[in-house]
Amino acid sequence: MAAASSPTTPRGADKRDRLVDGARQVFYERGVERTTIADIAEHTGIPVGNIYYYFKTKDEFVDAVVKTHADAREQLLARLGRRRTPRARLKALIEELDATRDLITDYGCPIGTLSTELNKRSGTHQALGSRELLGSMVDWVEEQFNEMGRSDARDLAVNLIATYEGATILTHSLRDPDLLHRQSQRLRRWIDSLQSAAG
Amino acid sequence: MAAASSPTTPRGADKRDRLVDGARQVFYERGVERTTIADIAEHTGIPVGNIYYYFKTKDEFVDAVVKTHADAREQLLARLGRRRTPRARLKALIEELDATRDLITDYGCPIGTLSTELNKRSGTHQALGSRELLGSMVDWVEEQFNEMGRSDARDLAVNLIATYEGATILTHSLRDPDLLHRQSQRLRRWIDSLQSAAG
Amino acid sequence: MAAASSPTTPRGADKRDRLVDGARQVFYERGVERTTIADIAEHTGIPVGNIYYYFKTKDEFVDAVVKTHADAREQLLARLGRRRTPRARLKALIEELDATRDLITDYGCPIGTLSTELNKRSGTHQALGSRELLGSMVDWVEEQFNEMGRSDARDLAVNLIATYEGATILTHSLRDPDLLHRQSQRLRRWIDSLQSAAG
Amino acid sequence: MAAASSPTTPRGADKRDRLVDGARQVFYERGVERTTIADIAEHTGIPVGNIYYYFKTKDEFVDAVVKTHADAREQLLARLGRRRTPRARLKALIEELDATRDLITDYGCPIGTLSTELNKRSGTHQALGSRELLGSMVDWVEEQFNEMGRSDARDLAVNLIATYEGATILTHSLRDPDLLHRQSQRLRRWIDSLQSAAG
């Protein structure tokens, strides 16, 4: 009869987390539309009836998964923030992303494919959250370029994220992890090549 | 007694074309998964029962739409091929794509979003056709860079297409057509900056 | 502009016959319910639209096929009638039926399976015709036994037909043509064993 | 707080049983092909959506109904097995079957018509189960004849079952219950007339 969850986490939070994480995985692998609540139930081992205690609709699942991605991204950026220079931070970002290239080859960019799917979902579901996902990524990169004294920071940021996202699409479509790796190296060289205080 | 259809088109081809085109549009706007045959029926004004005279399964619709995109791309590349220099061809390609930025802002890149969706569909549907769509685009670009004497033609081609595709994702997610436009300009400048006969 | 059909047959009779015969075959192999008009069209090479010129409904097909079986049976009985003695006629009947045991192993008795299916169809379709099929067979056999002077001719006739029909069911279900053959031999011995003028 | 179902039956088993039994009836009366899931829903009062909680496909219904027939037959044979002599068992079997002649007049032999239909269904559905139904019946009868010391037990068994099955077809087709009754009497006399230890 002892409490099954830690005193600092709200009751049932662990179960909710399992659900969100399970949904994130299945959404990623099969896509949101093709994932049924029963799929999530099976994947997490939590019965369907119980799931609805935590999530009233499938859309709430989507929101929670989007938030999960946002949190993960925030943590990543926080970790990268510890680096001394903006150039180092940007290159570390590329490195991190490149490290997941095998998953990306199989299922695409978790954020990119989700965004694409949620954008088609609009009408049913506000894709606001998804807009945030990529947007704040661009914002963070922009900050780094600003710190480097670039007046064209926004364009550079868009270029970096766009190049990376596009590479994930090709990597996934052509099932070639090496493609993403080479593109990552190109991006790192490009970052190195940029002047620090010029427009 | 006037001919109902042009002598060069087989009977019923016009209706079939209407269906494929309708499907292409609805797939593009709502996504393949969220599009029902009834949606296509409503959009084209062709009753459901009749649709199945032309397409036996939804997957056949997908195949036909993929083929439509492939044909359109082929025509585009053929048109671009008339330009004198590879550099001019590449810049014209960027120009063409940039011209559709308003649609892309609303619905994303027709080929990119379709590919992404079809990749999640695998198992049910072979995404081979979709693989071709982006792949042959990269191939064509690579040829241009080869003609320019670049030994790193493949990497440059991947970079160009990736950058463009990524830009469509950001443009769509952030609903900002200007973003794609600026990125197009950047790509054109990049093409101009490349040495013609260096690795 | 020469007449395509013989002057003694009504126009289109040949095509109609092809249709009935095709339907008979497909009905036999797949069953009436599982056979579509398109199946008959494909099997006969006559386009669907044209079929409806000869048969307004699927039920009319069924009627025509039943009549075909009735005609064939009549011809068979007429042929058997040429034999001198009733005993010889009955044994020849058994012989004829036994000769088709390979088909029966694969698809059952053409008349028996059709009757069974049509009886389930009642409400939609009056199975009167089908009732005739087996009924007149029994009647003919009864006549033979009558001619043999048997006062229990009806019972004997029922026994003969029932035994044969039942054997086709087992033969078909157990996929064993030998079973029908042995049962045929048993029936012939039984006929031989019957006294000609006893009750 | 009283138990809703008996402790020996799993939860939902009663509803499942209602479904199987309903399906068995409707299959019997209308035939498998002409029975829709909606028919079963209406007949049992269980909504369509709920039915699929118990049976994922129509074929699963068919399997369950076949099994029901197999179970019923097993129970029948077990009951008959209590009789002292094989001859008594066989005669009791005939008696049991004869007792249902009114139903048979209306709908035919439950096992025979089902087998016939399932045999046409092959390709879609393995008629193995159906093969068993009649086959094990023959086997059981064969055992009785073996016990009687007949070396031709197999043939005799085939003859008995075939005669009975054929009689149900005629009875049903001609809508005459008396026909089955007379044939049953004939079979009983035949059994009595057989020598116990002769080939």
Place this chain on the structure above:
DNA sequence: CATGAATGAGCATTCATTCAT
């Protein structure tokens, strides 16, 4: 008469969501 095409009712099946315990 011939034929490809049209039509709509119906069917098996799925699934998000709700309910009773």
Place this chain on the structure above:
DNA sequence: GATGAATGAATGCTCATTCAT
């Protein structure tokens, strides 16, 4: 809170039948 079961509105697809030429 937990859970199996319930529910009904889709969804993709079929098919007998009809129509236009």
